Amino acid sequence: MALKIRNILVSQPQPSTEKSPYFDISEKYGVKIVFRPFIKVEPILAKEFRSQRINILDYTAIIFNARHGIDHFFRICEEMRITIPETMKYFCVSESVAVYLQRYVHYRKRKVFFGANGKFAELVVIMNKHAEEKYLFITSDVQNDDTSSQLEKSKINLHKAVMYKTVSNDFGPEEVFDYDMLLFFSPIGVASMLKNFPSFVQGDIQIGCFGATTVQAVHDAGLRLDLEAPLPGLPSMTMALENYLKESNKKAKK
Numbered sequence: 459m460a461l462k463i464r465n466i467l468v469s470q471p472q473p474s475t476e477k478s479p480y481f482d483i484s485e486k487y488g489v490k491i492v493f494r495p496f497i498k499v500e501p502i503l504a505k506e507f508r509s510q511r512i513n514i515l516d517y518t519a520i521i522f523n524a525r526h527g528i529d530h531f532f533r534i535c536e537e538m539r540i541t542i543p544e545t546m547k548y549f550c551v552s553e554s555v556a557v558y559l560q561r562y563v564h565y566r567k568r569k570v571f572f573g574a575n576g577k578f579a580e581l582v583v584i585m586n587k588h589a590e591e592k593y594l595f596i597t598s599d600v601q602n603d604d605t606s607s608q609l610e611k612s613k614i615n616l617h618k619a620v621m622y623k624t625v626s627n628d629f630g631p632e633e634v635f636d637y638d639m640l641l642f643f644s645p646i647g648v649a650s651m652l653k654n655f656p657s658f659v660q661g662d663i664q665i666g667c668f669g670a671t672t673v674q675a676v677h678d679a680g681l682r683l684d685l686e687a688p689l690p691g692l693p694s695m696t697m698a699l700e701n702y703l704k705e706s707n708k709k710a711k712k
Contacts, residue, residue, distance in 0.1 A: 479696035552576035645675035
């Protein structure tokens with residue numbers, strides 16, 4: 459009889475909306491889903507940023523791959539007393555990131571671009587149509603290999619600016635770590651789990667991950683990969699998870 463999955467740890471922050479497919483999956487399959495990131499973001503101080511020798515005002519367009527990138531960009535600008543010109547353009551990986559930008563920027567006064575499907579590859583296509591811009595990509599000290607590959611293949615004039623750090627989000631001694639399934643979204647998430655639990659034995663615990671670099675990190679750690687996304691017909695982790703639970707439940711009934 460196959461193992462019945464009851465508790466799932468999703469190593470991401472809890473969705474800000476109740477419309478997330480995770481909540482539908484939890485109700486439909488009777489599983490408890492806990493959102494607990496294995497990584498967290500910490501600021502890079504203005505002093506550290508200056509060592510990169512980047513003059514923000516030399517650039518005509520800013521690329522944001524995440525909402526915390528927006529927060530840290532404007533924090534650095536404030537700390538360094540930099541006034542961003544009205545002519546600055548912003549390229550966001552998704553509409554939700556573009557909407558978040560409104561906390562700092564008035565749409566009517568600036569030019570904001572974003573991809574329709576939230577994929578970085580689509581944003582690169584849009585940026586290639588504005589190849590005359592000088593782009594500054596706001597990023598972490600730990601960079602996504604897929605994103606870097608997309609940018610290297612593009613024809614845009616780009617420089618990376620590290621404005622925040624991605625570090626392990628350590629578990630406290632009082633935190634319970636008892637799950638039937640773990641879902642990872644980055645190699646550093648896998649590394650953080652092993653840092654927190656160096657004697658971790660997978661056993662019957664199912665492991666799922668999103669993205670080729672995370673898949674490789676799971677294999678490199680000597681762990682068994684049970685669920686992978688994206689796959690043909692299953693472009694998101696939630697779609698892959700629901701399909702996996704459906705198939706697991708069928709096996710459990712046999």
